[in-house]
Amino acid sequence: MAGPARQRILDAAIALLRQRGISRLTTRDIAQAADAAEGSITKNFGGKAGLLTAILSQELPELRAWRDAATPPGQRPMRTVLVDLIDRGITYYTASLPLTAGAIADHDLFTTYQKTNHDNTTGPHLAINEIADYLTACQTTGELAATADPYAMALAICGAAQTQAYAAYIGGPDALRGTRAQRLAALADLLLAGHH
Known part of the structure; x- marks a missing residue:
């Protein structure tokens, strides 16, 4: 496997996390799949929690x-x-939900994950802040009305995306009413009502 060890580790970890989930994944497995020394995970990420933080953030x-949707x-x-x-938020939360759930289920890992996020000023709030910005x-530029509240809209976008991902993950693809396209259109219209 060619390329810098850091990127090989990230790529291997993402692939293994999707195959096995976080609870059964060790740094040794990741290092082996990345053709890297196990110590390079600690060197590059500070350990498993740091690696998980880098992946999710x-x-x-x-x-x-x-x-990329923020053109x-x-x-x-608009x-x-x-x-x-x-739409892309739903896709992201769908991909990240099993990883986050696995981290939350492991008390020690989650405590380290929380500390790593705090120390690196990373975490789920970044998506909200980036969308609000x-x-x-x-x-x-006038694309959105001056009366709109960008931060509240960002909260609604992320909340709607995360809720749909969670509902479909737990209840299956037919758990929610209407099609995904119908829900997306209705949410966009709701967000723009009186603000465009």
């Missing part, structure tokens, strides 16, 4: 895709952007 492909203000209609943000930029 920066490295999941679904997170990068979610960030420059004015490039696409409603289209909101639909895309919620993006919506503020849209407001500045």
Whole structure:
């Protein structure tokens, strides 16, 4: 496996986490799959919790895709952007839910994960802040009404995405009413009501 050890470790960890889940995953397994020394996980990430934090805060492909939905203000209609943000948010939360649930289920790992997030100023609030900052930029350029509250909208976007991911994960794909496209459109319309 070519490339820097850090990236190989991230790629291997993401693949193994999706295959096995976090509870059965060891740093030795990750190092072996990455063709790297086990100590390089500690060197690059500070351990398993640091690696999990890096994956959930920066490295999941679904997170990068979610960030890509925030196209420059004015490039696409605001409603289209909101639909895309919620849609990609659902995809991200669907991918991250098993990882987060596994970390929460392991008390020691979760305590370390919380501390790592605190120390690195990372965590789930970053998605809310990034979307709020993006919506503020849209407001500045006139794409979003001055009366809109970007932070409240970001909370609603992330909350709607996370709730749909959770409901489908637990209850199956038919647990929610309507189609995903219908829900996305209705949510975007609700967010824009009186603010566009």
